[in-house]
Amino acid sequence: MRLLLRFLQDALSDFFFEYETPRQVLVRNRRVGVVCRLIQLGVLVYIIGWVFIYEKGYQSTDIAVSSVFTKMKGVGYTNVNGVERVWDVSDYVFPPQGDSSFVVMTNYIITEGQQMGTCPEVLLYLLMNSRLSLFQGEMTGVCVNTTNTCEVLAWCPVEDDRIIPSPPLLMSAENYTLFIKNSVTFPIFGVTRSNLVEGIDADYINKCLYHPEDAPLCPIFRLGDIVKLSGFNFETIAQEGGTIGIVIDWTCNFDVAVKHCKPKYNFHGLYGNPSDTGQTRPSLGYNFRYAKHYLENSVQKRTLLKVFGIRFDIIVQSLARKFDIIPTLTAIGSGVGIFGVATVVCDLVLLYLLPKREFYKNMKFKYTDTPIQVRSRQCAK
Incomplete structure (x- = not known):
């Protein structure tokens, strides 16, 4: 027993009081x-x-939680077949709520005075001696000899979108202005910033216009400049529509003063390359249909617009760092x-x-x- 205790004592002594190298x-x-x-x-x-x-x-890192508010300004004018129209923000922006993703109409095909009834379809094109139509309504089984198409139950007269107006009807959209208000919060570091940084006050906003070198922090952008900076030609993209990405980059280092945390704006065409043509792109442009309903002599009617426009997607990317x-x-x-x-x-x-x-x-x-x-x-x- 003594030997065992002595052995354990020596082992513990060697373990605690000796160092091996x-x-x-x-x-x-x-x-x-x-x-x-x-x-x-x-x-x-x-x-x-x-x-x-x-x-x-x-450094440790954090990604921001952000919100984006937008506002368009500008008035457009068209004169189609002697019909003059003035287009304001409520007419050419979809949706009108100031979202981070919206469409500005630059061209359109209008079909006025449609009402429910029967009328002939519009022939789309000929393919291998076969006539293909737009399927614009429910077929009645009646053939219309004057148009060589089928009769349909639909909103009549049916839309004819075979010819897209050129040049675009709303080329004035090039001079519209876009105001972007963006706020970001870095929750880990407890920092909140806005793109209306120090020095961007009401007086400055009323007279500034974004320029990558002369006014890189101005939150007001001319649409023509946005399209140009994305690498596209405005008339080309306005003809049949397209998509532009506006990237707001918040890359911040909070080891220095917070006031140095400022946004940078970048612009990217999201519908292929600027050099692409209709032959190289499988689906050219961006468009959708929009109808305005009304009553005339107790008859429900509508005005149908096929809208060609530029879709703007505002994307906020962020990365903040601080010593840890x-x-x-x-x-x-x-x-x-x-x-x-x-x-x-x-x-x-x-x-x-x-x-x-x-x-x-x-x-x-x-x-x-x-x-x-x-x-x-x-x-x-």
Whole structure:
């Protein structure tokens, strides 16, 4: 019993009051030394250059919660077949609620005075001697000889959209202006910002117009400039419509003053490349139909508009950073661990590739033999 207690006491004493360190061998070899230092230098460059400077490994990150409000301004004028019209915001913006995704009408085909009844279809085109129609209503089974089409029960007269007006009827949309109000909140850091940053007051907004160099923070944009900055020609995209993405980029570093956190605006065409034509794109343009219903002499009628327009999608992307001790220690710890790669590579060179590898093995490793192994080796000699 005493021996057992003595054994446990010695074991605990050795565990708590002794320190073990690995044995190190200093190898004087130029090739191995150069390889080791090059690997360590590469690891150091990776940790400092990539992890800390480029990837900002010493900071924690947060993504913003955002809201977008838009408002259009501008008046359009058309004169089609002697019929003059003035188009204001309530006529050419869909939907009118100021969403982050909306359409501005730039061209249209109008069919007025439609009412429910029977009338002939409009022939679409001929394909391999077969006539294809638009299927604009419920077929009655009656053939109309004057048009060589079927009679349908539909809103009559049916729409004829085979010819798209050129140039676009609302080219004046190029000079419409768009006001964007954007607010972002970074919940982890407790920071709220607006694109109406310091210096953007009512007086400035009343006279500014966005320019990527002269007025990069102005929240008022001319539609023609937006389309141009996205790489498209306004008349081309206004003819049959398209889609433009407005990206508001909030990339912020909260290790400096919050006032330096400002938005950057980028513009992208989302309907193919600017050089694409109708032959290279499977579906050209952007359009939809919109009907205005009314009563005339107790008869329900409607005016049908096939709207060609530019759809604007406002996309907010954000990334905020701030110093945090936890990711900093994590980055340092992983970097120190990577330094071990140099030791592993140099050991492989020493023990398996150099001519004096047996000598280095004997210096690096200390062998202990049992008495039986010693006697066996002596007998072998």
